[in-house]
Amino acid sequence: MLSIKPFRRLWVALSLSSLGDWLSILALVALAPSVTHGSNLAKTSSISGVWVVTLLPALLLGPIAGALADRLDRRVTMVVGDVIRGLLFISIPLFPNLTWIFVAKFLAGIASQFWNPACAASVPNLVPKDKLERANQLSQLMTYGTAPLAAGLFALLGWLSTALGHGIPFFHANKVDLALYFNGASYFVSAIAVYTLRQIGKREHSGRISVPSTAKAIWEGWRFIRHTPVVRGLVIGMLGAFCAAGVVIGLAPSYIQSTLDGGSAGFSLVFALILIGLAIGMGFGSRPFGDFSRRRLFGVTLTASAVPLTVIALVPNLGVVALFVFLMGVVSGIAYPTGFTIVGLEVDDDTRGRVFAFFQSTIQAILLAVIAVAGFIATGFSAAIGAVTGSSNGEVKIAHITYGAPGDNLLLLLSAVLVAFVGIQSYRQLDDRKGVPLLEDLITAIRDEPLKRVPAAPAADGQQPHGHAGLFLAFEGGEGAGKTTQARLIAIWLREQGYDVVTTHEPGATKIGMRLRALLLDTAHSGMSAHCEALLYAADRAEHVAKIIDPALERGAVVITDRYIDSSLAYQGAGRGLPTAEIEMLNGWATHGRLPDLTVLLDLAPEAGLSRRARSADRLEAEPLDFHRRVRVGFLGLARAEPERYLVLDATAPFAEIGQQIKDRIREILPDPVPHVSEAATGSFPAIPDHVPDEVADPW
Template sequence: MSRSAPLGAPAEAQNVLAITPFRRLWISLSLSSLGDWLSLLALVSLAAIFTAESSTLVHYLAVTGVVAIKLAPAVLLSPLVGSLADRLDRRWTMVGGDVLRGLLYVSIPVVGLLSSGFALRWLLIASLLAEIVALLWTPARDATIPSLVPKRMLGQANKLTLLATYGAAPVAALLFAALASVSNLLGALVPSMANPEADVALYLNALTFFGAAIVVASLPLPKHAVSKGSLSPNRDANTIHAVLAGRTAVGSGPLVRGVVTGLAVTAAAGGLVLGVGRPHVENLGAGNAGFGVLVAALFLGLGLGAVSGPRVLKQFSRRRLLGLAVVLAALALLFTGAISDMVLSAVLALVLGLGAGLTWVSGTGLISVEVEEEQRDSAFALLHGTGRLALLLGAVLAPLAAGFAGDHEIPLGGPLAYDLYGSGLVLMAGGLIAVIAAVVAYRQANLDDPEAGPGLLPELFAALRGVTPKAEEEEEARLTGAFIVLEGGEGAGKSTQVRELTVWLRDQGFEVVGTRQPGATKLGMRLRGILLDRENSHITDRAEVLLYAADKADHVEQEILPALRRGAVVISDRYVDSLLAYQGAGRDLAVEEVGEISAWATQGLVPDLTVLLDVRPEDGLSRLGGPADRIESESVEFHARVRKGFRSLAEANPDRYLVLDAREPQEKITREIQRRLRPLLPDPIDSSSEAVTGMIPVIRPEQEA
């Protein structure tokens, strides 16, 4: 069964990055992305520093302006400049864009040193100009990618592009925190860098853009024009139009509403943290370093949730996972605003990011599976557009609302008081609204969930252990009995040993079920007739595997599992290993694929002991009496491959196998099996009977011959 590669799958990623022009473009993109994220943090911090002596409202309005300028153009203005960008030379558009952005960001601290009264206004102007340049730079980048990689690798190239774009966020945040932490030392060495602290980050930010420009300048790019259909899907489109068109095309079913609501909640929650994060950590006494740590925790959680969450909870219902992830993010946002501790705030930001990452990967996975293919592109456009709008609104409105809310001190009696800052109030209010919306999203996404287990908590705890509740119950029930299998080639003497062991175990007081494959059930008898009839030589190899698997599935469900649940000893003449040896090795089919089919058919039921009676094909076939069936009449070479397959299985798992030479006397073989079997046998008498009699059963040892 095939599956799509995860983001940045090592093998495919190495293949794409082995293409030198793309690798150089990817390095340039990584540097530019690092500069973008670093500039966001530095500019927000500078806006807060420039207005530190102003009123609370002005303080928050400055942050609002920076956030709006950094995020809004990409959402609202991309379609206006897209056609212009397509007419420009792509290489020099990227080179010029990186150089201009680097110069603009360098100019911000320089102007601040020369004219402090004009510093905030120039910060906003330069930021806006840099974002307009980025609107031209982004389409040039996206149009370049398809011309550097083969079409079959374009999907992985786009994944690596997304990885570079968003993976740079936590790196930039940690780098910003580190720069803020050592700013005092740098200020002592270079006085011009002493105040404000974020100047250092902007100088380094400019270097990243200059480095990206140098890499792209020497990049060999083809001269042919790129058609619209070949553009990267990462390219910004009219976000509002995408949202409206997506809702019209996909409809408003409960699942789509739940996914869209959940994504909007988590994106808005992240926007709230970005919008008021700098003033909030300042209120907590952390400053720029704390802001960097907070943002780094948010994005690290986002990546952790997107990559690790589905692997850890792979047995959990995807719809329930989506709902729980949204609730988790909402609660984390609520407590982030309520707690006045920097360390706990960073931990809660990590949890918020974790919930957002789980929401994103669960939502996109549900859309991929549940939405019809012809509507899937519109659905993804709806998700992307909703996420961008929610992030923008959350980041812009949060500092604005915090400024109007103001800071308050709530007396608690005596000298105690609770400082309720505008930033914390906005986070708590947003968290409360998010919790309500998260519950709505959970209910919508889980209407008529076909994957839901018996209960939310049992399914969650079972998923954390990597199993399903049903599988746990069946596993516990299976262990009350014992499952023994006799395997081997034709004429090995399996049926004889099944009969001898059945008599011996019943004499010891056990309930014994002697059975065989194929043909132990009504359906199995019909399948056995089809499979062994020499007239059915037209059966193809893969069809034969599925017929045997059908017999095993019915046999396990109808006979073996009920007997094991009763505590009986089940002895079967052939089981899964025969399918692997005969149809896998014998028919030259992939043993791993046959094993997956058989494991699914038998519900993963594994024998406690498999006895392999090893015999040479010539010797075994000579023991057969009567006309040979379809399998027995196969060539000696076929049976030799079967024997080799059995021996390979036994060598791979020696603890579960007992390999015996089928040429030995039948009585000796029986004694060897009995000796190995005794430690595996369950109690032949129920424990309640022992309590009544005060006695324990004794299994009589067989006398040695």
């Protein structure tokens, strides 16, 4: 991506701008208490004030600035925004008073509200459409990935300030001022990089942005969420977690710098560790869990994050706090993207934007409110505890541990209780494997052992899955795996051995199924909801079983179907993110519990399978590569769950070799198997002709 010169310049500007944003927060959080005179409450309030003026522009002016930025020359908007922010931050060391800190940070935030949407809307005009997703991912990486870099830079500037001393005229050499000067310089360099970008200017339709008002985003998102249990469970968990995050953010500077005697260096260290933990959790944290349900994973990790937060609240030691802040970052880093992934899979395209807007707007509002009041609540707790214990300086000693600011510790402990509560509630609402013990399920996923499936539901009349006289074979696999070809060749082979063979497929094997197939696979219906899709496949399958599969099996035929229930479990379950247990129960009801005697799974990497297609012929084939990767994982998980009923084969092997392996396995379960040595004599001509004269068929 960085080989594209225009995008590289914009990426450099974005990286410098993001670095400046994070560095300014660190510098101003450290500077505000030092220029505030009065009690500890006043100093704590100054830190809360920095966070308030940081978040307030996005909450109040984001929609207005986004709409205006969509109508202005983007290059000019970004250059002017960078210059204004640079001048504002350079002015703070020259006029170091609390009022100007708040005013400058607020004005810089307003400039950012114009700069950010102009940058986001410019990206589609600088890269090919097929690389847009990667470009956005790289942009997001630098938006958040520069935070640990800013923390490290802030610590380095502390060492540099000691080396420089204080002998430079008109230049304050403490690390806060150095950070602000560096901050201003980064914005100026960003402005130069954007100025050289002639490829961006006034808005083009492809890069147009639309930002709803905060109130409208919250209301429209909530109207959808309150009727969707899964998303409602996510809302409970994520908003509760961000309440706790607001407490941690609001209390961290004063708690670490003053109570734990960590100073600004200690705060920078803790700030860097939690961000590094978040990056590790987001990037690698979910890998050890393998195929473990992502819905369960969200609830488990959210609840688990309460453990390090509890330790942080109970043990006022800088080393312990630093270690457990890092662990909390790792666990939270797993939960956060997992939650948003579930939203992306659960919510259809028409409403996904409103739901994400609800999350973003509500999270901003909650963070702003909690950060603003956390310091005051903690101070009130400390005063109340001091009055009860009779402590003159506010310190409390419990079990040989001295708490210098007990209100901070109590509020952090209450935040841990809140996180544990919302984590448990989210887990209960999101659990898609009810009846399967959590610990056993977790160990199975980590060890990559066969998964346990939830039994299919019986028919509505209470009948259990019934037996049959024939043989039921299903061929499954991803796109381009060759299952249709192998099913046809096996049918020919079985007919040559004298068997009554019925070949069929899903969807569309019946008259009703043909109409359902048109709805399901037509690319014009790309916005179909996942629930609607699952129901239509189940309806096709119910008609398929009733009209074709059951009658053929009852008369003793061998039925070979190209796709069956496992396709729904893989595509709508693993692919779309719907609960597997619900899909299995739905299809168990639709088919009266009819399951294949053998399922042949042809396994092939999605990249290879899709490349075998000249074009995306239907709606499912046209899905992105990540969708097909999830489908493959779903198929393999089902096969591991019931290895006795599956034959998993490498679809990259030669066709003849695959066919022979299938024949060897089928021969074991045929009702009247043909000896292997006799196949050479009968395999060259059909044992039963397609048409038999009446006098031969009935000589009597």
